[in-house]
Amino acid sequence: MGKLRIIAAVYAIVLLGAASLNYIPGLTDDQGRAFGIFALDIYDDSLHVASAAWAAIAAWLSSRAARSFLFYFGVLYFGDGLLGLITGSGYLDLGIVNYGIQDLPLGFKILANLPHLALGGFAVYSALVFGKKATA
Template sequence: MTNLQKLCLVYFVALMIAASLNYVPGLTDENGLAFGIFALDIYDDALHVASAVWALVAGLWSHRAARTFLILFGLAYLGDGVFGFFTGYGYLDLGIFTNASAGIELSMGRIFANLPHLALGGIAAWAGLRDIRRTA
């Protein structure tokens, strides 16, 4: 198993944890915000579970499948984090289509709400794209 395949398995675990946040007592506040920062709904949970299954299959399938997952997932989640930072909503859960833009806000809440997608997406895209350069 290659390092990229192992990374996909790490993403499987991380995404399954993200999908479970609403269902662990004490992790959401009275407003339904996980860690008091961001709201997760059934669409977010479905997105996280679907992404987790994709990561698991890619990680178990092959190095090439893992690299493809990391690049596509990484760019999608990174872009979602950027949109979330600038508009308050992402596109993966269709939030930018169902809510009016909240505009740019340089608050810690906005940063922390989008940091998971920025970090997960950035690391995944970097790992996948780095592998292409190394094998080319």
């Protein structure tokens, strides 16, 4: 199994972990916020499960499918993180539609959007760097 397929498989596991955060006792506070930072709802859980399925299928299919997943997933998630950083709401979970622009402290916005920025950024990086090596 090539490097891109392994990375996509790890993404599937990480995304399933993100979807399970609300259901693990002790990880949410009394207001339902995971780690006291962000509240995940059914839209977030659905997004994470669908993304995990996409990652798993891509990892299973081929290096080319894994590269496509990592690139497109990365662009979508990084863009969502940037929008969340700017407005306090992302688009993938329909937050910008449901909640609009939110006046939140910058530190909170950074912590809340860091997972999407990091996952998205590393996914695009992996697709571009390791994808070139795989096709060379």
